[in-house]
Amino acid sequence: MPILLLYTSLTNITRTVVVEKPTVETYLNLYSKYPQTLSCPCSTISINYGDILSIQYSFHQVCTSDFISKKWTNYLTIDYENTYLNVTDFRWIARQTFQTIRSFCELINTTLSNSLSQFYSKQYVSVNVVSLQMIQSQSHSSVSQFRSSTTNSFLFSLIKIRDIIHVNALFSAHMTNFDAILDHTFDDLVFVERTYGNCSCGVSPLCVIPSSIYDLSNTTVLFTVPGIYAGCYLIESTLQSTLECFYDQTCVDRIQSFSLSSQTVQITSLNQSFPSLYSVNSTVQQLIDQLMIEQWNASIVYSKYYAECSPLQCTYSYQARNDAIYIITTLVGLIGGLVTILKIVVPRFVKLIRRRRQRQILLEESSTRRSNGNFCFKINNLISTLNLFPSTPPTTNAYELRNQTLSTRLFLLSLFIIMTILLLYTSLVNITKTVIVKTPAVEKYLELYSQFPETLSCPCSAISISYGKFFLMNYTLHQVCSSDFVSDEWINYLTTHINFVWYLWNRLDFRLISGETFRGIKILCESLETTISQSLNQFYSNEYISGFLLPSGLLETQTKAFLAQFRTSTTNSYLVSLSLVRDTVQTNAVFSAKVTNYELFYHSDHVHMNTNSYDSCSCSLSSACIMQSSIYDDSNPNSIMFTVPGMYAGCYIIESLLASTLECFYNETCITQLQSFYQSNQTLRVTPLNSSFPSLYSVNSAMQVVINNLMIEEWNSMINYSSYFDECSPLQCTYSYQTRNDMIYIVTTLIGLVGGLITILKIVVPRSIQIIRGRKIETNSGELSLTLREHLKNFYEKFNLFPSIPPTTNDHELRNQKISTKLFVMLLILIVTILLLYTSLANITKTVVVEKPTVETYLNLYSKYPQTLSCPCSTISINYGDILSIQYSFHQVCTSDFIKLDWIYFLDFFQSPLYAHFKDFLLMGPQVFQGLRSFCLTIKAIIDNNIDKFYKNQYISAYVIPLNLFQSQVSLLNNQFRTSLIADYLLSLSLIHETTDGNALQSVQMTNYELYKRGDAISVRPSTYDNCSCTYSSSCLMQSAFYNYTNHTITFSVPGINVGCYFTEALLLSNLQCFYSKKCVNHLKSLYTWMGDIEISQIDTLSPSLYTINSSVQELINQLMIEEWNLNIMYNQYYSECSPLRCTYSYQARNDAIYIITTLVGLVGGLITILKIVVPRFVAVFRRYALRRSQVNP
Structure with a gap:
């Protein structure tokens, strides 16, 4: 017992504490003390960002300034009919410049509002309560991703629209990109690209020069407006401009002094001392690149997060020693069996040690047989005379001796049978053994999965993992995107090396559109690469949800499915957005300065239009009209000199490009022949496309077919399973297998039961024998039967559980023994009664487990136990499309x-x-x-x-x-x-x-x-x-x-x-x-x-x-x-996908009979043993003390 006492009291254990319904203050207090072991499972694992996070932002001051007000833009409006201005004159472009800035402010504000609404509806996923520091860090990362994706999306949408405008050479009514010239020969209008410095709008839409204010009567520059540029397109020049002049009131007043408006307007300059992320010289493009935002403020409301997470309990653990209650209950549970076993084993062991060895060994065989016979006789004699229930004092009554002998045999037989049954049951029964492996390494997991693939389960400590942390995707674009044909040298060559005589050229001549065609290919390559890159970044930031670690094969299968979805959605999104721009251009009948969709002519000072047709297809009805593009004779525009294989001309350059193929540019002869029609001293060396290069597309594939696949030749994806494992970070893995109980379990189980069994059998067996063999006792006065009452009285008077050996005749000792017996019985009955009442009357929370419940079972249980029913999903993330x-x-x-x-x-x-x-x-x-x-x-x-x-x-x-x-x-x-x-x-x-x-x-x-x-x-x-x-x-x-x-x-x-x-x-x-x-x-x-x-x-x-x-x-x-x-x-489908393996619910009830009986049996042996030790000594001490007091105080 001292060894057990020392072991249980000195051994270090990990103690786990459960705190029910903790408040946020309790959680924060516990986290400050037990950050490593505290765990509080969320009852709601997915929470809308909008419920826990708030994002505020402020714009650059220009967005709230006078410079985007209607009074300012109206003030800048000129009288077009009565004023002739140079296209680079600030007054010619001023209104559009500030209207564009106002549009940017409004569009960005709308973009942010829409994006925030979508961001707020996204889910923050946490299986356990996340600490304040961690959620702040994660939220900061999410907000950064939101800012990046929103910015990229807006900029890319803007770039895509601008690119289509540039490729189609759409004509600006302000004539900033093309100049409209009268052709008196045919009464037509022809359009010549403008140049800014040495930059031609036919080569680049980004050409600009500083904008100035000119004298109305000549071209004298009166004032150059600092930071403002004029260029091919008003939006392009605005993006390259700065607002430096409008931080200076003097500059603003100077501009107003040259105004052509009859009105006056009070305008306040921008505040140069206002705190800003941007400098005075920052371009509008630089402002747009940051969505014109000055400041972002993201605040997490932790109390709201905690309330949404709503943990029902928290658990934490720490190193400690066993408390007194545990030590006492452990000892009580073991003492009964130990005492019983020791009482049987120790006497016999001592006898064996002290038995004298025979000093002489009889060598004769007869002596040996006599010795063997003597041994058998002793065994037989032991069995026949063994008495475990001797009376005190020993009786000579044959009937009583017979009862004791039968009781001993029945006791041993019953104990042997019961123990044999228990031994056979515990050793032969098949059990499912569950093994827990703490903090497994990936190698250990893979080893376990190869052995126990059906039962291995490793809950992730992080159930949401960004794809970018374990998944990488590479892709290869069509070879044209890395070829010479999208280089600036090639595009400049096509644009500048032509002998342009507008009235002699056929609009189907490839040379008229060749520069824009290949600029279009370049733009499509860049646009698609940007689309894929942004979509991949968005995909990488998406969360992969899994409650349990997935094997590599299943992870790869799921990720490939997500990849296929990503490719489809990215392709469709791009094509739809492209179509939206193309359709809007067609609906508005926007004029192409390349005269591909309409021709303009003048009559009686008015300009009129004719619709172009291609093979009886009218551009007023469809933008997709096309005809084969060729090289025409410079002197005879109806004479075809060379038909360019695969290339088409049509209403808009982007439309004809999508219908064209690149077959000519796989052929060096075709390229050389084509270049021969360009006016140049030397031929530009370009490498043809490689027709033998492995490709998804044929030489004759239309660009629309290539675009429909995002111009992708090959996708390569790679899953880093080790990174996924590290991010999942399972704290433990469990697996189970069928086996039998081990020796330690069997021995401890039998020891735990033997004490109670022996005690019960010692009580039950002798009395059962007496009842079975009961007979009338003859008295000295006659053969009258004793009444039941007299039997009980006689039993009560003689009942003694603590007889001395040999029996004493000392009245004081006998009195002590009888008092001890009565006190023992009374205490035993009292304690057992208390235990019985406690275990039978105490209200307990009873938990019921329902295995593999159907949806009907769940709905029935929920109607009865809505507060306590819990059914964990085996699949925690389900596609919306499935439900x-x-x-x-x-x-x-x-x-x-x-x-x-x-x-x-x-x-x-x-x-x-x-x-x-x-x-x-x-x-x-x-x-x-x-x-x-x-x-x-x-x-x-x-x-x-x-x-x-x-x-x-x-x-x-x-x-x-x-x-x-x-x-x-x-x-x-x-x-x-x-x-x-x-x-x-x-x-x-x-x-x-x-x-x-x-x-x-x-x-x-x-x-x-x-x-x-x-x-x-x-x-x-x-x-x-x-x-x-x-x-x-x-x-x-x-x-x-x-x-x-x-x-x-x-x-x-x-x-x-x-x-x-x-x-x-x-x-x-x-x-x-x-x-x-x-x-x-x-x-x-x-x-x-x-x-x-x-x-x-x-x-x-x-x-x-x-x-x-x-x-x-x-x-x-x-x-x-x-x-x-x-x-x-589809709720039934949701339930099926969730697929709960079990449901648990709890309710208030009392212990059942089996639990009560097993509890009492488990305790009675130890109680009897302790009481047998304590009670006699307590009575002896108490009576000795009482006797002394009576002697001192007569």
């Missing part, structure tokens, strides 16, 4: 006859633009319905692509979510998705519109600016609509109508349809009321007198709709033209 589906339907115009090509062709048959008013519906009709068609098709592609991406997002839940909460969460996710989808689309439209308007791109139908002949030059003036000038606002509009050819009076106004500066803007502010009316549609058709009839059905007014007949197209677009958006929530 929900979205169905939608469009406004009926998107399935109507009005967006069909037959109707658009019907409207486009008008071929007399010379006599039509530029606001006539005859001219704008095709653009209206092309715009509607484009909206419908583009929006459908965007919705489908984004729904597909949405389906790939992860729904995270560590435990089964109740049906009502699941429905609420999924509905919220759906609403957030739809809101962000609408916001992103509207922002894209706004960015395209603001870029188009900022560059003052010319609509060929003169809807925004009117080109006209003034003397021997071409001038420009803004179009006006009901006294609203397009130079002030691109939203000017008026009702569209049909006009009389001769006097331009209105013959019919089309209800709801507007005409304005740009077709897209006017269309958005129009409504479709006319097309709900059969009468209006028929009247409209009747005005096309030169056309036959066409079957057309009006929009159904009786069809249920969210919109009214008078709803504007903008109102339809604001809801993505959606009529119905149906969300189907």
